[in-house]
Amino acid sequence: MNTDHWLESWKQNKIGFHQHEINGYLSSFWKQLNLEGQSRVFVPLCGKSLDLLWLRQQGHHVLGIEISAIAIRDFFVENKLSFNHRQQNDLQIWEADQLTILQDDFFNLTANQLLEVEGVFDRAALVALPIQLRQKYVQHLKNILSKKASILLIAFEYDQSKMEGPPFAVHEAEIHELYGDSYEIKLLLNQEALDNYPSFRSRGLNGLAEKVYLLTPTFK
Ligand SMILES: C[S@@+](CC[C@H](N)C(=O)[O-])C[C@H]1O[C@@H](n2cnc3c(N)ncnc32)[C@H](O)[C@@H]1O
Secondary structure, three states: OOHHHHHHHHHOOOOOOOOOOOOHHHHHHHHHHOOOOOOEEEEOOOOOOOHHHHHHHOOOEEEEEEOOHHHHHHHHHHOOOOOEEEEEOOEEEEEEOOEEEEEOOHHHOOHHHHOOEEEEEEOOOHHHOOHHHHHHHHHHHHHHOOOOOEEEEEEEEOOOOOOOOOOOOOOHHHHHHHHOOOEEEEEEEEEEOHHHOHHHHHOOOOOOEEEEEEEEEOOO
């Protein structure tokens, strides 16, 4: 599954993953990262998520990355934000007060662009990717992220033989395989959640757990 799949989804407005409200786990658990209001925070594969706005309301300087120009434009327009759109070399940068979205492939991001990021919110980013890309995604994130940044991560668990991703099932054991060498992994919530996703029931699921993790860096 490459970026063309996502560009096409945005073009055809097939964006069932988009939530029309702030993510409840974000507002409940973000404080566990213990960040100062002004801290810089990062939202990978951000789509047009309203969570960006909630993070900005906490006083954070918010950085997102997203491949689709449609998603980014819709985000600023639908939320009536005055924004500036400019090009820097090959990179498109969209900015509003305390909020920047880079229009690029996540895998092109560099450590310089994530300087001083202290917190990451991953909702529907890791689980949007098939297994080989998940490994690549986490490796790249570890390479570019400041060694002091914590991550709030939401993942789905379900029987992958019953439904094709995305979103993909990413079980707790895999979270430990991916992040366990560099982060302490704390499970904050394990919730049966199929009733919140009726379309997954029609795609074949009869059970779905949503798990929320706090990842705290243990890099030496
Ligand atoms: C499942 S959506 C989740 C969006 C957002 N996190 C949310 O909660 O609504 C995944 C998003 O990642 C974007 N995306 C996928 N692969 C990407 C990549 N390699 N670089 C940047 N964005 C990517 C897609 O365009 C899509 O908007």
